[in-house]
Amino acid sequence: MKLSDAAEAKYRKQDYTQRRAPIQGVEIVELRRWHDDGGSMTELGRLVEGRLEGLGGFSLAQINYSTLEPGGIKAFHVHRIQTDVWFVPPDDRVLLVLADVRKGSLTEGGRMRIVLGDTRSLLVRIPPGVAHGCRNLGQSTARIVYFTDLPFSAEPETTDEGRLPWDFLGPDVFDLVRD
Numbered sequence: 426m427k428l429s430d431a432a433e434a435k436y437r438k439q440d441y442t443q444r445r446a447p448i449q450g451v452e453i454v455e456l457r458r459w460h461d462d463g464g465s466m467t468e469l470g471r472l473v474e475g476r477l478e479g480l481g482g483f484s485l486a487q488i489n490y491s492t493l494e495p496g497g498i499k500a501f502h503v504h505r506i507q508t509d510v511w512f513v514p515p516d517d518r519v520l521l522v523l524a525d526v527r528k529g530s531l532t533e534g535g536r537m538r539i540v541l542g543d544t545r546s547l548l549v550r551i552p553p554g555v556a557h558g559c560r561n562l563g564q565s566t567a568r569i570v571y572f573t574d575l576p577f578s579a580e581p582e583t584t585d586e587g588r589l590p591w592d593f594l595g596p597d598v599f600d601l602v603r604d
Contacts, residue, residue: 500558
């Protein structure tokens with residue numbers, strides 16, 4: 426089929442590949458999801474002597490559950506020591522934004538945007554020094570289950586919870602991509 430001259434001038438093939446190079450140490454693991462006439466089941470992980478199978482070197486210390494209101498943004502967290510592993514249920518839709526803020530990293534300054542949930546079952550490993558924030562793209566409260574290799578501490582002298590401003594990467598980083 427031929428397109429109009431105006432449409433042809435702006436036409437480009439849709440690219441479904443990652444738009445930015447991955448950040449060193451970030452891992453995305455596709456999980457299996459089983460369905461039957463009663464619903465579905467996703468195995469989030471198997472523990473082998475406290476280690477989450479499939480994520481070498483990650484020792485589980487705590488499992489957390491967080492919620493995010495429709496349109497809500499939580500950003501930016503950064504840990505100096507802690508590794509996070511995130512999971513968003515397939516019925517939810519959350520935009521995860523990652524930024525490598527590690528001085529001297531091979532991917533220093535690199536960014537990634539990943540939609541979690543959205544009918545898929547993924548685990549995302551977020552290493553120390555990779556800032557992370559998220560926005561709920563859905564119409565209902567989104568859920569995030571995340572695993573950490575350090576237990577949470579609210580005490581100022583022992584916490585590894587760090588913050589950067591929500592607009593650290595610019596005020597539009599959480600906007601939907603529009604062509």
